[in-house]
Each structure stands twice: as structure tokens, then as C-alpha cells.
Amino acid sequence: MADLLANPWLRGIASSVVIATGVLTIAAWAIWFERKFAARMQNRVGPNVVGPAGLLQPLADALKLLRKEVLVPRKADAVLFRLAPALALFLTIAVVAAIPWGKDIYVADLDIGLLWVLAMSGMMLFPLWLAGWSSNNKYALFGGMRAVAQGISYEIPLLLSAMVPVVLAGSFNLREIVEYQSVHGWFAIWPPGIGVLAFVIFFATSLAEANRIPFDIPEAESELIAGVSVEYSAMSYGLFPMVEYVHTWLSSAVASVLFLGGWSGPGSSIWIIGLAWMLLKTSILFAFIYAMRWTLVRFRADQLMHFCWKWLVPVTLGLVCLAAVWVNVTAGGR
Amino acid sequence: MPTELLLFYALGAGAVLSTAAMLLPTTGRSPIHAALLLIVSFFFLAGLYALLSAHLLSILQIIVYAGAIMVLFTFVIMLLNLSPDEIREPKISYAKMLGGGVALFVFGKLLNGIGLAASAAKAVDLTQHDTFGTVKEVGHMMYSTFMVPFELVSVLLLVAAVGAVVLAKKNLAYVDRPVPSPAEEFKTEGHAAGDGEAAAGHGGHH
Numbered sequence: 274m275a276d277l278l279a280n281p282w283l284r285g286i287a288s289s290v291v292i293a294t295g296v297l298t299i300a301a302w303a304i305w306f307e308r309k310f311a312a313r314m315q316n317r318v319g320p321n322v323v324g325p326a327g328l329l330q331p332l333a334d335a336l337k338l339l340r341k342e343v344l345v346p347r348k349a350d351a352v353l354f355r356l357a358p359a360l361a362l363f364l365t366i367a368v369v370a371a372i373p374w375g376k377d378i379y380v381a382d383l384d385i386g387l388l389w390v391l392a393m394s395g396m397m398l399f400p401l402w403l404a405g406w407s408s409n410n411k412y413a414l415f416g417g418m419r420a421v422a423q424g425i426s427y428e429i430p431l432l433l434s435a436m437v438p439v440v441l442a443g444s445f446n447l448r449e450i451v452e453y454q455s456v457h458g459w460f461a462i463w464p465p466g467i468g469v470l471a472f473v474i475f476f477a478t479s480l481a482e483a484n485r486i487p488f489d490i491p492e493a494e495s496e497l498i499a500g501v502s503v504e505y506s507a508m509s510y511g512l513f514p515m516v517e518y519v520h521t522w523l524s525s526a527v528a529s530v531l532f533l534g535g536w537s538g539p540g541s542s543i544w545i546i547g548l549a550w551m552l553l554k555t556s557i558l559f560a561f562i563y564a565m566r567w568t569l570v571r572f573r574a575d576q577l578m579h580f581c582w583k584w585l586v587p588v589t590l591g592l593v594c595l596a597a598v599w600v601n602v603t604a605g606g607r
Numbered sequence: 608m609p610t611e612l613l614l615f616y617a618l619g620a621g622a623v624l625s626t627a628a629m630l631l632p633t634t635g636r637s638p639i640h641a642a643l644l645l646i647v648s649f650f651f652l653a654g655l656y657a658l659l660s661a662h663l664l665s666i667l668q669i670i671v672y673a674g675a676i677m678v679l680f681t682f683v684i685m686l687l688n689l690s691p692d693e694i695r696e697p698k699i700s701y702a703k704m705l706g707g708g709v710a711l712f713v714f715g716k717l718l719n720g721i722g723l724a725a726s727a728a729k730a731v732d733l734t735q736h737d738t739f740g741t742v743k744e745v746g747h748m749m750y751s752t753f754m755v756p757f758e759l760v761s762v763l764l765l766v767a768a769v770g771a772v773v774l775a776k777k778n779l780a781y782v783d784r785p786v787p788s789p790a791e792e793f794k795t796e797g798h799a800a801g802d803g804e805a806a807a808g809h810g811g812h813h
Contacts, residue, residue, distance in 0.1 A: 353639075384741050388666040395674045399646075402678070406639075406685045421682055425675070445742050 289380045293366050300519040301331040307518075307563050314567045334511075341507035346409060349504065353407035358505070358512035361400035365519045367393045372526050373448045375536045375548035386447040387439060390527055391432060394482055397520065398424040401484075401491065401501050404513075408504035416500025419574065420484065420491035426581045427481035427488070430474055433589035437471035438531045440596040447530050455537030464599045471592050472532040474585060476558070479524040481577075483517060485562055487569045490577065525558035526551070533558075614658055622651035638684045642677065649673040661740030 305320065305328060312319025320327030345351050371386035373379040383389055398421050405417015438460045439445055442453040454460060461472040481488035492500035502513040529535060533554045536547035572580070625648040629641040649672050656665035738744055749757050 350639075353643075383662075385662045385666045388663075388670065392666055392670045392674060395670060398674075398678050399681075402681065402685070403643075418682075421678060425678065428675075 285380065289370065292369055292374065292378075292380055296366070296369050296519060296522065300515065300522055301335070302328075303518050303522055303559065304331050304334075304514070306560075307566075310560065310563050311567050314564070335508075338508045338511035343507045343509050346504050348409045350407040350409070353403045354504075355509065357400045357404035357407065358509045358516070360403070361397065361516040362512055362519075364393050364396050364400065365516050365523065368520075368523050368527075371447055372523070372530060373451055373535060374526075374551050375544045376541065377544060378536075378548060379448065382448055383446065385445050387435060387445045387450070387531075390447070390523075391428075391435060394479075394520065394524070395424070395428055397482070400516075404505070405501040408501070410504050412497045412499075412503045413501050416491045416497050416503070419497075420501065422574075423481055423484075423488065423490060423577060426578060427478045427585075430581060430585035430589045431478040431482060433586070433593055434471045434475040434478065435531060436593050437467065437475075437589075437596045440593060440600060441468075443600075447527075447535075451530055451535035451537055454534040455541070459532065459534045461532040464596070464603075467592055467595050467599060468532065471589070471596075472528070474589055474592075475531065476524075476528050478585065479528060480521075480562065480565075481581075483520040483524050485517070485521055485566060487565070487571050488577065489571050490574055521562055522555065522559055525562065526555045528558055529554035611658065615655070618651050618654040618658065622648045622655065625651060638687075639681060642681050642684055645680075646673050646677050649677070656740075659740065660737050663740060663742050663745045 308330070309319040309327070311317075320330040323329040323333045343355075345354055368390050370380040371383045371389045401420040401424075402417045405413045405415075405420065408414075438450055441460055441464070442450045444450060444453070457463065460468040462468060477488075484491050491497075492502070497503070502510055505513065529551065535554075536551040538547070538550035541547035541550055625644050629644045649668060653665040653668040653673070656662075656668060
């Protein structure tokens with residue numbers, strides 16, 4: 274067994290299957306969690322029929338969607354229409370590869386880990402835009418255009434705020450960023466001010482990348498029905514919300530790796546405790562996103578652009594400079 | 608290194624085939640399919656860079672070319688929304704023949720250069736150490752050997768960005784005009800409107 278795992282090909286395939294399946298399973302129950310959570314916030318009961326406390330509801334939903342027929346509108350671009358949801362799922366799962374889930378739990382120890390994560394979640398614009406355009410529907414097209422406009426704008430502060438931990442730890446490798454924090458403390462706390470501001474901005478802009486409230490104008494139910502997914506049916510529809518949940522979950526994971534020390538914590542030298550710390554931090558951020566979802570309203574499109582270009586971009590640029598100064602003052606440069 | 612060679616051929620074949628597929632009659636008439644195939648070929652190229660241990664270059668290929676630039680490309684193509692009848696049959700003109708001749712000449716020169724490089728590579732050992740393409744090595748190179756060109760390029764990009772803003776602003780005069788509020792439109796239709804002034808303040812003029 275140990276011999277088999279020493280082979281890099283087998284190890285890569287096995288670890289990617291295990292970790293991707295794990296993330297998808299977590300995402301399925303994240304949907305259940307969100308529905309229960311929303312129900313509590315609105316003084317309702319939520320799903321409670323399938324399984325104990327409605328725990329098997331995601332499974333029932335998936336089976337229902339799988340049994341339905343996938344309809345392609347006659348005037349749609351059939352190839353791109355079918356490709357878009359699959360591409361979305363592919364890109365989201367590709368993000369998993371670079372994230373360290375525990376002390377030695379990762380698919381690939383990439384020198385460019387953070388850039389890989391940002392590249393794959395940046396590419397997520399394509400499936401949304403393809404879905405919006407290929408549906409040949411005006412609501413879907415508007416949804417796709419909004420997704421691209423928002424995504425391109427918010428990618429800049431996202432990348433810049435992610436550069437703060439990179440400058441502080443001196444590495445793009447997510448494993449090394451976590452190891453640096455396990456020695457020197459969380460970046461969200463230390464350096465004071467710079468870290469916490471970068472954390473808040475990174476978290477907010479990654480919500481914009483995942484199209485979550487208050488940044489969900491691409492799907493704005495009240496004005497665009499459901500934006501890009503309006504013409505979709507059956508499982509090719511089901512993939513869009515699923516991708517959104519996976520994406521949100523992974524955004525929380527990346528935020529906790531970059532700013533909250535990832536798997537580091539008391540007792541994290543034992544792999545299972547490290548994994549538990551990582552999942553705990555991710556889950557708290559994830560729950561916070563859903564508490565916000567049922568509390569806030571969405572931004573208007575012009576407010577969104579105003580906030581991004583006139584506030585977030587200059588502030589994050591300043592933060593990167595401050596982080597570089599901090600490194601030079603405290604560590605004497607690296 | 609048989610696996611490395613296999614990967615090289617697989618990635619190379621992918622890049623060539625996805626580029627060649629752009630010329631097929633079925634996809635060639637649809638600009639959007641051609642643009643998407645270009646993205647696919649960018650991904651294969653990124654794989655080739657990674658195979659050459661140029662990690663940073665390969666991920667930048669994906670972020671900058673496949674991501675940022677191609678999003679704008681497809682955005683423009685999709686908004687033009689050309690139907691197949693609008694794309695006319697290609698006509699042969701003198702300008703196109705001249706262009707084709709120049710392209711062939713450049714291609715010949717390139718082939719010649721590749722041949723020369725291949726024969727030179729046999730004489731000199733061109734192998735690099737495995738870490739030459741990592742973020743650290745590229746960063747060191749950029750801020751030591753290539754410091755001046757790097758800074759000049761960043762100034763050039765800044766000038767281009769400012770220039771783009773100036774050019775775009777020329778036609779932006781209408782933005783400063785207050786947008787008529789619903790209340791004002793209501794007034795012109797001959798109805799009584801009380802708070803026209805207050806509502807006018809909310810017009811979008813950022």
C-alpha cells in the first residue's frame with residue numbers, strides 16, 4: 274500500500290478523488306445546513322421530511338433533478354449551453370487541488386498554489402458568461418453581462434488583498450503560508466490593522482466572485498428571474514447552485530488558509546486534529562456568509578462598481594505597500 | 608524521460624489540434640467557437656510551460672491570456688452577435704495576398720531559426736536547473752538583471768491605462784447631465800408631483 278502511494282501518478286489520482294469527493298459531499302450537506310439555518314432565522318422549520326431532521330434532503334433533490342429531462346431551447350447554442358454547467362463544476366473542483374486541508378493533506382504542493390486558486394476561480398466567469406449568452410434569452414444575457422462586469426472588477430481587489438499574506442509569508446505556496454502562520458500567528462491578527470483589513474476585503478471580494486449576497490446582481494431573482502440559469506432545467510440547472518455552494522465553501526477555505534492559520538491550532542501536529550481545525554474555521558466563515566445572506570440586501574450595479582473602483586482598489590493597493598514596509602521593518606526584508 | 612516525452616506530445620497535439628479546429632468549416636463560421644478553441648489551446652500551452660518547469664509563466668498564461676484577455680474578447684464577440692450570413696465568403700484582394708506573402712516569409716524565417724537553434728542545442732548544453740521558472744527565481748531576475756526594462760514596461764502600461772481613460776472620457780460628457788427622475792417624467796405628463804426636487808438628487812451621476 275505504501276509502495277503504491279509512493280508512485281506520484283497513483284498518489285495524485287487517489288488524493289484528488291478522495292478530496293474532491295469529500296468537498297462535494299460537504300457541499301451537499303452545506304445546502305441542507307443553509308436551508309435549516311435560513312429556516313431558523315425566519316422562524317420556520319425547514320426541510321424535515323426525508324431522513325432524520327431532513328438530512329437526506331440533498332440526496333432526494335439530486336435524484337429528482339437527475340431523473341428529469343434536460344431541455345435545450347431551440348434557438349440556443351446547444352454545444353455551449355450543455356458545456357457551461359459542466360465547465361463550471363470542473364473549474365470549481367480544480368481549485369481544491371492547491372488547498373492544504375491538514376498538515377500533509379493536499380493534492381498538490383504547488384509553488385504557485387495561491388495563483389492556481391485565483392486563476393481557477395477567475396476562470397469561473399466563462400461558464401457564467403457562456404451560459405448567459407448561449408441560452409439566447411435576454412434575462413440570461415443580462416445576468417451573464419453583470420457576472421462578467423462584476424467579476425472583472427472585483428478580481429483586482431481580490432488579487433491585491435491576497436497579495437498581503439504572500440508578502441508577509443514570502444511565498445505563493447499555500448502550505449508555506451500556513452506553516453508561517455503556525456509559527457508567527459494568524460495574519461488576521463498580526464500585523465495589527467493591515468492583516469484584519471486585508472482579511473475583511475479578501476472575504477468580501479471572494480463573496481463577489483462567488484456571486485453571493487450582497488454581491489449577487491448576476492442572478493438577482495427580483496429583476497432577472499434567476500439570471501444565467503433561467504433557461505436551464507434538470508441537473509444542468511442543478512449544477513449552478515451546487516457550484517455556487519462549492520465555490521462559497523472553497524472561498525471560506527482559502528480565506529481561512531490565508532488569514533486564519535489554516536489547519537494550525539492546538540494539537541494540529543496530529544493530522545486529524547489539523548483537519549478538524551481547518552474544517553471548523555472554514556465552517557464558521559461559511560455559516561457567517563449565510564447569516565449575511567439572510568440579513569443583507571443586494572447592492573445596486575452602480576453602487577457595486579463605485580465601491581470596488583473608488584474604495585477597494587486604492588485601499589488594497591495601500592495595504593500591499595504597508596505589508597511590504599512591515600516586512601522590511603520587522604524582518605529586515607527577506 | 609518517457610513520461611515527460613509522452614506528456615509533451617499529448618499537450619503539443621492538444622494545442623495544435625485545438626488551433627487547427629478553429630479553421631474547420633463547422634467552427635470557422637462561428638467566431639465564438641473559434642475564440643473558445645483559442646482558450647483551449649492556451650491551456651495546452653500553459654501545460655507545456657509547466658512541463659518546462661516554468662510554473663509562474665504557465666499560471667500567468669492562464670490568468671492573463673486565458674482569463675482576463677479572452678473574457679473581453681468573447682464579451683465583444685458575443686455582444687456583436689454575428690449571424691453566419693453576416694460573415695461573408697472571404698474574397699481575395701491584393702492586400703490579402705501581400706499579407707499572406709509576408710506571413711509565409713515570417714513562417715519560413717521561424718522554421719529556419721528553429722532548425723538553427725536545434726543544431727546549436729546539440730553543441731551547447733541548454734539544460735536549466737529545475738527551479739529556474741519558480742516565482743522566487745523569476746522575481747530575483749526581474750528585480751536584478753532586468754530591473755530597468757521591467758520598470759519601463761510598468762511605466763508604459765501606466766501611460767496606456769491613463770491614455771485609455773482620457774480617450775474614453777472624451778465621449779463621457781453626457782454622464783454629468785442629471786438623469787431625469789421618475790418624478791420629473793411624471794410632471795411632464797401633466798400630473799401634480801410634490802417631491803420632484805428630492806427625487807432628482809438620486810439620479811445616477813457618478
